[in-house]
Amino acid sequence: MLKRVLDEARHASRLRETSPEADTRERILEAGSDLFQRRGFNGFSYKHIAVLLGLRHAAIHYHFRNKSDLGLALLQRYRRIFLEWAEELESRVDDEWDRLQAYFGLYVDYQRSGSLICPSGVVSNDFDSLPEAMQEEARQLLRDRWNWLTRTLDNGRSAGKLNFPGRAAERALVIGAAMQGALQIDRVTSNNRMEQIIAQLELEMRRDVSDIDNGRSS
Amino acid sequence: MLKRVLDEARHASRLRETSPEADTRERILEAGSDLFQRRGFNGFSYKHIAVLLGLRHAAIHYHFRNKSDLGLALLQRYRRIFLEWAEELESRVDDEWDRLQAYFGLYVDYQRSGSLICPSGVVSNDFDSLPEAMQEEARQLLRDRWNWLTRTLDNGRSAGKLNFPGRAAERALVIGAAMQGALQIDRVTSNNRMEQIIAQLELEMRRDVSDIDNGRSS
DNA sequence: GTCTATAGATCGATAGAC
DNA sequence: GTCTATCGATCTATAGAC
Missing domain, CATH: 1.10.10 (Arc Repressor Mutant, subunit A)
Known part of the structure; x- marks a missing residue:
């Protein structure tokens, strides 16, 4: 073993x-x-x-005196890396569509590194058995991702770069949940399901750009 | 502990x-x-x-002689329960929209039972460390869900009960992945994120039905 | 079918030598 | 900073009494 x-x-x-x-x-x-x-x-x-x-x-x-300390350091590191990634991305790329592409790229990288599960997925699954210090950091980890996605989607729709029905915060939840699940499903079926999921998410956000005016009035 | x-x-x-x-x-x-x-x-x-x-x-x-046997029996039981659930549902409910509602209900039940993770989510996460006999059964478990979702979405769109862009098989992947991730996220944020995700998924599949009926002119 | 008792492995963690 | 050695707890699993 x-x-x-x-x-x-x-x-x-x-x-x-x-x-x-x-x-x-x-x-x-x-x-x-x-x-x-x-x-x-x-x-x-x-x-x-x-x-x-x-x-x-x-x-x-x-x-690392005990495993809880090590786990906490891991989560803090994940948060730092993500926030630095976002900052670097936003200084380099303006288009929200492209930023979202880069976000999807994070998951493709995890998949290509041997079907790793994303940090959010790991803490979600193990949450009940995590030490309390890690639980609080885990909540922040998910919040960071959610905040970034919400902001990117909101700005992107306002700028006409992408579209979706409803509120950005809820569409961000769907995208975060779908990507998290996609990475997990991909490791079982090992058939590039994740790229299919990304393609589908892109399709959903692109197709309505043309009827942005009449789509939201209902 | x-x-x-x-x-x-x-x-x-x-x-x-x-x-x-x-x-x-x-x-x-x-x-x-x-x-x-x-x-x-x-x-x-x-x-x-x-x-x-x-x-x-x-x-x-x-x-159960060893844990692998127990785990295999658990997975077989999950598959049987799901297939029986689907059969009973389809004998009782014709409308694909309502069938999808019932599917979402499965996840709401898991959440209300103390934020349980769905069986697909568990096997996805633990996949690498599962005994080989369980891995094959895990693949089938995910395939069952995917097949059912694909069929339901395909029929539902043909019947005009719901709508989405692209192919049913890929939209089914997104919904399966999103629900799997939703249950996990919900246990961390404990703020009914799952119901928000369900509401968003419903919104996405409902909103275009009127576009088709009204020829996108309203 | 369920029990007591036990095996060997692995776990997280600590003490103390170098 | 890294080592050897050891602790007590827990794990999967088996033998054999009842």
């Missing part, structure tokens, strides 16, 4: 590309991140990380 | 309503089903079930 996990994890090329000079704390977070999205918070141990990094599990405890 | 799990599980009123006469095998499956959707396949043990049923864990092994 352990061997199987490690075989899977080694497929994540990101790990191999980690420079040997990177300090141990960061390497732990990278390995932990991969295991977290592959097996869930309760599905990996200090030993899994230790083997991947060529250390003993006691060494991990030096950097 | 164990205590916390059991406190949570006892909230599932279905368990309390189980008649004492029900044979042990079926009671194991009922308790296992609740734990499965609450904690994932790796998140519960024979001991959890045993405590809930007032037995010793060795007794569970008499009915």
Whole structure:
């Protein structure tokens, strides 16, 4: 069982590309991140990380006293990476349609990294068994994504770049839920279902741009 | 930790309503089903079930030699229940819109039973760590749902009961993924996000029916 | 069918040497 | 910072009494 996990994890090329000079704390977070999205918070141990990094599990405890600390650091890291991604994207890309494309791209990347589940999906699934400190951070993680999607959809419709019926906040919920589920479904059917889902979501938001005037009056 | 799990599980009123006469095998499956959707396949043990049923864990092994057998039986049971649900529904309800409402109702029931995750969501998340026999059954579980949704959407659009752009099979993927994600998101935000998602999905499928009828001129 | 008792593995975590 | 060694808890599973 352990061997199987490690075989899977080694497929994540990101790990191999980690420079040997990177300090141990960061390497732990990278390995932990991969295991977290592959097996869930309760599905990996200090030993899994230790083997991947060529250390003993006691060494991990030096950097993260207990697993709750490690999990919290992982969630904070996910939040930071997402917010930095959004900031960089918005400084570079103006069109909300293109921004949404970039958002979908995040999920395609997860899929291509060996059918990883998105961080929101992991915390949603394991929520009841997470330490309380992680639960609060998990709520914020989902809120960050929701806020970004809502804002992007709202601005995009106002600018005529995309369209959808109803309120942006609720369409954002549907898109977030669908992408989260898509990544999970894709790992079972392994038939590029996620790209079909992305294509369908795009189709739904593009087709009504032409009747933006008469579509919303009912 | 164990205590916390059991406190949570006892909230599932279905368990309390189980008649004492029900044979042990079926009671194991009922308790296992609740734990499965609450904690994932790796998140519960024979001991959890045993405590809930007032037995010793060795007794569970008499009915299910190992956990893989138990898990397989759970998945087969989920598939049977869904297919029976669909058959009963279709013998009673003709309108595809109403059938879709009933489908959404399944998820509302899960949510009200203490934010359970749907079976498809659990197997998707735990897929990599499932025994091989369970993986094949998991694929079928998702396929059953997808087939049913595709058929219902296709027939419903042909009959003018609902509308959506693109192909039924792909819209079915979006709806399945969105409902699966909705249940997960709901358990984190605990703010009835799922009902908002259902309302949005309904809005998206209803709004264009009038466009077709009115030739988009109103 | 259910029990007691036990096996071996793995888990998260700590103490103390180097 | 990383190591060896060890702890107590929990896990899946089996043997054998009743």
